[in-house]
Amino acid sequence: MLDLRDLHKHWDHRPLLAGVNLRVAPGETVALLGASGSGKSTLLKIVAGLEAPERGCVCFDGQDLAAVPPHRRGFALMFQDFALFPHLNVQDNVAFGLVEQGVPRAQARERAREMLARFGLAEHARSRVWLLSGGEQQRVALARALITNPRVLLLDEPFSALDTTLRERLRAEFAQRIRDAGMSAILVTHDEAEARAMAAHAWALREGQLQPLW
Numbered sequence: 296m297l298d299l300r301d302l303h304k305h306w307d308h309r310p311l312l313a314g315v316n317l318r319v320a321p322g323e324t325v326a327l328l329g330a331s332g333s334g335k336s337t338l339l340k341i342v343a344g345l346e347a348p349e350r351g352c353v354c355f356d357g358q359d360l361a362a363v364p365p366h367r368r369g370f371a372l373m374f375q376d377f378a379l380f381p382h383l384n385v386q387d388n389v390a391f392g393l394v395e396q397g398v399p400r401a402q403a404r405e406r407a408r409e410m411l412a413r414f415g416l417a418e419h420a421r422s423r424v425w426l427l428s429g430g431e432q433q434r435v436a437l438a439r440a441l442i443t444n445p446r447v448l449l450l451d452e453p454f455s456a457l458d459t460t461l462r463e464r465l466r467a468e469f470a471q472r473i474r475d476a477g478m479s480a481i482l483v484t485h486d487e488a489e490a491r492a493m494a495a496h497a498w499a500l501r502e503g504q505l506q507p508l509w
């Protein structure tokens with residue numbers, strides 16, 4: 296179980312997180328809404344281990360992860376701006392997390408191609424990422440986030456660049472995968488309909504605190 300306890304973080308003397316508490320059970324998705332600049336992305340980075348909280352604990356199954364580096368947490372973060380590696384082709388972007396875990400490159404590429412096929416990108420496996428459209432890059436980022444079977448999935452506005460049909464398909468696919476794989480997921484979104492479609496519980500981040508929406 297992912298368990299965030301009393302997280303605090305300031306930016307420029309402004310409190311972004313002022314005592315954030317949140318538990319996400321295995322297989323559960325919670326949605327996080329809030330105005331632009333309210334600290335949603337900062338919270339996800341803290342959970343992923345890319346930034347440290349000033350106070351409080353990111354815990355998983357009772358263990359404080361403060362000393363555990365991002366690549367050893369078993370968490371995946373899909374960034375708002377995708378953050379794909381421009382010097383790697385599509386399949387190597389997707390395979391990256393497996394290679395980092397020590398999976399042999401040929402095997403990692405094979406699994407990356409399977410994942411790409413599922414996302415409708417099989418024919419782009421060897422393309423440069425910067426030649427793809429925004430929606431295609433977003434699907435590459437989603438495939439990269441899922442390939443390591445993370446125990447925690449952090450999604451920062453993951454479906455925003457997709458057209459409606461694809462967005463609805465991927466939403467459903469993600470919701471099912473999260474449940475089947477028993478991942479704990481936090482979905483940051485602006486879109487209340489998306490939050491309702493994917494999450495049984497939602498919170499708004501306001502002035503550093505989480506307020507229950509549903």
Ligand SMILES: Nc1ncnc2c1ncn2[C@@H]1O[C@H](COP(=O)(O)OP(=O)(O)O)[C@@H](O)[C@H]1O
Nearest residue numbers: 306311329330331332333334335336337338500
């Ligand atoms: N590393 C950083 N560089 C610049 N600004 C930052 C940084 N970290 C946080 N901030 C500021 O903190 C606030 C919250 O940012 P963010 O977490 O991205 O909000 P949200 O994702 O809710 O839009 C913003 O005002 C942003 O400018």
Ligand SMILES: [Mg+2]
Nearest residue numbers: 335336375451
């Ligand atoms: Mg953000």
